[in-house]
Amino acid sequence: MVGDEGRLVGGRYRLVALIGQGGMGRVWRGVDETLNRQVAVKEVLLPDGLPPGDRAQLVRRTLREAEVAAKLGHPGIITVHDVVRDADVPWIVMEYVSGPSLAGLVAQEGRLPWRRVAAIGAQMADALAHAHAAGVVHRDLKPDNVLVQDRRTIITDFGIARVLDGSAGTRLTRTGAVVGTPQFMPPEQIEGGDAAASGDLWSLGATLYAAVEGNVPFDAPSLMPLFHAILAKPLPPPRHAGELGPLLEELLAKDPGKRPTAAALAVRLTALHHPPTLRDPQPPAPPRQIHQRSTVTAPAQPPNAVHPPTRPAASARRRPSTSAAPGGPSRRTLLLAGATVAIGATGGWWAWKSDTKDDAIRAGTSLPGHTKNVYALAYSPNGKSLASASEDNTVRLWNVTAPDGDAEPAELTGLFWALAFSPDGRTLAGGGADGTIHLWNAADRRLVGTLKGHKEQVSSLAFSPDGKTLASGGLDASLRLWSPADRKLLARLDGHDSNVAAVAFGPDGKTLASGSWDNSVRLWSVAGRKSVARFSHANYVSSVAFGPDGGTLASGCWDNSVNLWSVTGREKTATLDGHTSVVRAVAFSPDGRTLASAAEDETVRLWDPVEQNGIAVLSDHSGALCSLAFSPDGKTLASADKAVRLWDLDRQLPAP
Structure with a gap:
């Protein structure tokens, strides 16, 4: 909270300003006083009323999962610098990214052009492929957990949602509240199944859908109608997704087995997001035929200002x-x-x-x-x-x-x-x-x-x-x-x-x-x-x-x-x-x-x-x-x- 500004966490990280808060934690802009650099410091919020044994177990699992996330090492995944325990609460110290979240970007600019969304999605898919290969599943992927800094896209909160939604015998609910964000939860997770890599792909599809359409694919005024829509209703056809549309339909398939892997998705999205090259006006091409004349x-020697070459x-x-x-x-x-x-x-x-x-x-x-x-x-x-x-x-x-x-x-x-x-x-x-x-x-x-x-x-x-x-x-x-x-x-x-x-x-x-x-x-x-x-x-x-x-x-x-x-x-x-x-x-x-x-x-x-x-x-x-x-x-x-x-x-x- 605001009163914690100036607090020293773990004997090293000084909290400067609160920059975000959600159901799973508070994120502060801080300073690493040992290395004199800006960092983001996340305080993991533990459920109220947990028995001491369950609380201790959850703290240990949170620390362990954060340590796993720290080893991922991918430009599309937030870098975890440190994991500390302070006042019996886990704190995750991460790189500080100044760009907005994807949710904030859509709130500022409205729905995004489909090629831009495909470019964002390609980086997210590559990051997920790297994490999945390491055995790490996100389980709470949503626009709020995606940061956009210039042309770099970064996924945050790896491993933390996995700990929370599997804690103390609860998977989807905790005293009646859904753990995670319901609009971005895959059908199999709603039904109580174990969230897996394919679930991350559904959440990625919902995230990209929200970015390109300006609204989530499924919504309802209360929880049960929302779950019914995700489980039973067909996907509302995307109207602004262009060539991205068919991929969104694959990602949001009810059957996990019909969704592409993150690795395959990264390649396909990359092929989509590069815009066609601007050329000099040409006369209409003749109908294509076998043995047609080719030029x-x-x-x-074109200028290359948009993509400047690197210095050899x-x-x-x-x-x-x-x-x-x-x-x-x-x-x-x-x-x-x-x-x-x-x-x-x-x-x-x-x-x-x-x-x-x-x-x-x-x-x-x-x-x-x-x-x-x-x-x-x-x-x-x-x-x-x-x-x-x-x-x-x-x-x-x-x-x-x-x-x-x-x-x-x-x-x-x-x-x-x-x-x-x-x-x-x-x-x-x-x-x-x-x-x-x-x-x-x-x-x-x-x-x-x-x-x-x-x-x-x-x-x-x-x-x-x-x-x-x-x-x-x-x-x-x-x-x-x-x-x-x-x-x-x-x-x-x-x-x-x-x-x-x-x-x-x-x-x-x-x-x-x-x-x-x-x-x-x-x-x-x-x-x-x-x-x-x-x-x-x-x-x-x-x-x-x-x-x-x-x-x-x-x-x-x-x-x-x-x-x-x-x-x-x-x-x-x-x-x-x-x-x-x-x-x-x-x-x-x-x-x-x-x-x-x-x-x-x-x-x-x-x-x-x-x-x-x-x-x-x-x-x-x-x-x-x-x-x-x-x-x-x-x-x-x-x-x-x-x-x-x-x-x-x-x-x-x-x-x-």
């Missing part, structure tokens, strides 16, 4: 998307036998091969069939098949030697985020949303085995060049090595502390690279089973690829950049700028002369990795790009948003 333009290391060179000649680039566009050739002062040029006869694959061939984003592409080693995995719960195998790229029957079903063919082409591996790796016979698509160990979705897969080892990275922050022949785990490589979004073997099989949402790329000794180098990034790393000589590693980053690294020198050699949104995939051509990158700005960029400049921009997609793959002969590049597009690259760059 390849010489890359311009002193030893690295930052390269723009073009290398313009003095006086500015000149550009001629030629229509040549049904193909567009863009010629500019970029130090090189790119053209399409297009004969008058029916080629098997022409520039811009579109492979229809998927209805949602395609997150993985993989060519078979003989180049005859292309596998694609989509959010529409299908894996398709395309016969790319057929005249129109006809698809074989889509007999593989399920949500898979990664694909890889074995070097002999006999096995196709798929990384599942449930953490299981599926191994199929590539010829007849029979499931021949599964590999289980990841706790969350498998985000990345790569076979070693000899096919004896399969590497997998997951949202559970683990990197694993498997024997696909024996179906056994060979090793778990620890070092990352967030989603391992990308893995790649060096061409000699001795080195493994991994890219993670902990803003780093690591190099590993496969034989030694240990990390031998770490490359820091300014943001999440989404993709990695070795050049065919093994000396260069490329990485794609959420700061819109493509980075080149010397594997032997252990240093950055260049940062390639040009994309205006998150870079989701990078791939080297088999001869190493071309590096391709795909981004959420709906473009594929081609780079010269030696000269470290841009070659061309492929811009015929209409959605965010998530995946890339070169054909084994290097003549075709596959890229995908919801549609898989094949680009005919059968034309070499001329000598300078």
